């Protein structure tokens with residue numbers, strides 16, 4: 001039982017890493033460098049539903065740290081750290097509201113992810129200016145959140161792992 | 162743990178979407194409906210420190226930081242980065258900014274160019 005959790009976790013972490021890499025090849029949704037749409041949140045969401053919050057957190061940590069190592073810069077670490085953990089916190093909180101389906105949890109997580117990234121940009125630049133990008137990013141989060149929710153609901157229904 | 166979620170979005174999910182969109186609209190209204198006040202000026206920060214304030218007049222500036230150079234064009238109608246040698250080119254793609262709250266960010270060069278409104282509000286201008 002424990003071993004199966006560990007292998008699933010490892011596969012999910014690798015998948016998350018691959019997703020954030022693929023995502024880095026697309027231009028950011030707003031002209032704010034470092035900002036990503038948050039496709040890797042699919043994995044956090046899926047892990048949250050199948051393995052529980054502690055495992056999801058561990059997978060997130062591995063993804064963020066390894067991702068920063070591959071990217072080789074510290075500012076990317078701040079973006080994925082703040083984005084990833086904000087999304088994680090929001091999704092754990094929203095999941096407690098049992099009336100929500102995976103879509104609502106996902107959209108809330110995506111919105112939190114983008115807020116975290118804007119906060120990272122504000123910290124990195126020492127300026128409040130990036131806050132102006134929050135509105136379009138929140139609108140984008142509705143779409144990326146719906147997409148990740150859709151993918152996750154498919155995965156959950158087919159019980160891949 | 163197996164609180165299997167319904168695979169279909171429901172009205173509570175729609176509520177989450179509404180809250181997110183409402184937040185976007187509320188925050189966006191402040192920027193997009195901000196009046197273009199003639200007294201607004203550009204505030205340029207290079208490497209986390211404010212270095213210059215430029216009024217909206219015909220002029221141009223060049224900033225070099227962190228190994229990258231950003232070229233800024235300013236007219237009475239707005240300001241934009243017309244060319245830069247940073248790898249991402251996000252600053253160039255941002256286009257023209259003119260309203261208080263808008264900004265151009267170049268992360269590789271650590272340069273922020275933001276529009277700041279005049280201190281007096283529109284109401285004062287009407288009263289005066």
Ligand SMILES: [Zn+2]
Pocket residue numbers: 231245247249250251252253266267268269270
């Ligand atoms: Zn640039």
